[in-house]
Amino acid sequence: MNEKSSCPVLRGRDGGNTILLLDHLAVSHDGEHTHIVNGRHLRSKRQYRNKPMEHLNKKIDRKKKGSRRRKKLIASKKRQLRKLKHQIADVEHKQTTQLVSTLYEEGVQTVVIGDKS
Numbered sequence: 001m002n003e004k005s006s007c008p009v010l011r012g013r014d015g016g017n018t019i020l021l022l023d024h025l026a027v028s029h030d031g032e033h034t035h036i037v038n039g040r041h042l043r044s045k046r047q048y049r050n051k052p053m054e055h056l057n058k059k060i061d062r063k064k065k066g067s068r069r070r071k072k073l074i075a076s077k078k079r080q081l082r083k084l085k086h087q088i089a090d091v092e093h094k095q096t097t098q099l100v101s102t103l104y105e106e107g108v109q110t111v112v113i114g115d116k117s
Contacts, residue, residue, distance in 0.1 A: 035106075037099050042091045049084045053077065 056077040063070035 045088050
């Protein structure tokens with residue numbers, strides 16, 4: 001990996017490294033074993049959030065401002081956004097908890113986030 005890279009690196013006591021990537025939440029490699037924490041579920045939740053919002057925005061735009069139906073649609077949109085926000089927070093919590101417990105089991109004592117130089 002490039003020395004000037006801005007990918008966060010986590011160092012284990014046995015010399016193993018974990019590099020946080022954009023495609024995956026994290027990849028940990030200690031020379032023998034590689035652990036990949038895939039962030040696909042999180043990305044799918046974020047991508048899905050746009051689909052119902054587009055549909056509701058189209059419906060809201062067609063309603064007269066101040067109408068009862070428009071207010072109901074706006075409330076529905078807020079409820080759905082809140083639900084998806086909570087689901088995203090839950091997925092983030094579960095994945096980071098999994099990452100931390102995996103790193104703990106591997107004996108990682110130092111976590112470095114930022115430039116590795």
